[in-house]
Amino acid sequence: MSVAIENFVKAIYKNDNNDSNDTKPGNIAKKLGISNAAATDMAKKLASKNLLQYEKYQALQLTDEGTKMALNVIRKHRLWEALLFKLFDMSLHEIHRESELLEHATSNFLADRISEYLGNPKFDPHGDPIPNANGEITTIDTSMALSNTQEGKTYVISRLMSDDKEFFDFCALNGLKYGNPILVSKQFSKNKMTQITINNNNIVLNEDFTNIIYVNEI
Amino acid sequence: MSVAIENFVKAIYKNDNNDSNDTKPGNIAKKLGISNAAATDMAKKLASKNLLQYEKYQALQLTDEGTKMALNVIRKHRLWEALLFKLFDMSLHEIHRESELLEHATSNFLADRISEYLGNPKFDPHGDPIPNANGEITTIDTSMALSNTQEGKTYVISRLMSDDKEFFDFCALNGLKYGNPILVSKQFSKNKMTQITINNNNIVLNEDFTNIIYVNEI
DNA sequence: AATTAAATTTAAGTAAGCTTAAATATTAAT
DNA sequence: ATTAATATTTAAGCTTACTTAAATTTAATT
Structure with a gap:
């Protein structure tokens, strides 16, 4: 899947909180820095790929498959954050910026190697939970x-x-x-x-x- | 610059040996797995960006700027090879495959951090020389x-x-x-x-x- | 409830990076 | 030196991922 698609499902996953408006095309567009029209187009396309449910004027909802893809990208992002943080003298912001690129150029195989090397960590340096290879994520949050x-x-x-x-x-x-x-x-x-x-x-x-x-x- | 462009200049650099035919569009196309027509198109485009010299039916020749770009991509590739080889239990082939993707998602800043971490190595695990940040590469080859x-x-x-x-x-x-x-x-x-x-x-x-x-x- | 404002969608268009097919030029072979 | 084979280029067309502008729908305001 393309970088654009990976970022799109990731944005929906991250915006999917209480307010259902947050996953409407316009808000995803804002988050990604693209036009509303582009977001609507992409939404239709991803609906046809069974990654999300799209109904005119309604909030976008990831399917199980779409959620899995989002978690897979997030997993790679957070594993990179953890690895770069461990190895290099870089700020959290720099680490985030690099991971934003690397996440799309990482095979599942490499992600597993990184995870293994780090001792299969459950949290990244921001404290965000790292999904495992099956897309399971720690959601119990007492914080x-x-x-x-x-x-x-x-x-x-x-x-x-x-x-x-x-x-x-x-x-x-x-x-x-x-x-x-x-x-x-x-x-x-x-x-x-x-x-x-x-x-x-x-x-x-x-x-x-x-x-x-x-x-x-x- | 795009992945397509980075791979294109890299392919020319690597094919630029004795036989000038090797950098003709057709051979670059073969190396990249694209059609001859696509390679000709790209050659024209990169000529207009001053990355290479293009004359109809002639071999492609990188400009200084194009060579610099190729060396920068190769630097990232070989630094990734060296890092993955050091950290993970992966074969040379796997390391190469992953680096082929990562090289395009790596900032110069991160490349410098990787190099630093490894002690600014001059060779990667294949024995290929790693260009430095200024695009200088060890060419003295007694092997x-x-x-x-x-x-x-x-x-x-x-x-x-x-x-x-x-x-x-x-x-x-x-x-x-x-x-x-x-x-x-x-x-x-x-x-x-x-x-x-x-x-x-x-x-x-x-x-x-x-x-x-x-x-x-x- | 009607009107206005805001958001969403549709439509038309663009650039990048490809494709195949046809035309043209170069190289090799007789 | 022709002819045949090979390579390159041109032309036309496709897909992805965007854009802006206009039309439509929803939400907010009075």
């Missing part, structure tokens, strides 16, 4: 967004859900890293801001960041 | 084809110039590996065959193999 945590408690960072370079620069600068502990020193609920303490530094985060940093109770 | 070696002398394997799975299966089976020593126990010049001794086994090779196995005097 919560930083915005939902309780003042005075200490947590460990479990996920950094972003593709943004500046966000990762910020994380690197301040020691926010998968597995690291942080203290929620103050919640400013009205203003939707959270103060955390890490390495004796106090940092105030607004909702842009508190919604994408996920943590687990210790 | 010779097995067909040109002298009876009774011992050599070390310096290159295995093939993409063929069966050939690499044969090599793996018999301990023919980059850097390994072999004794040329007999030359059957009339029949263009060579007998070598390796690990106390005598193996007789015909010219299909003696022309692609390169060795250095010790």
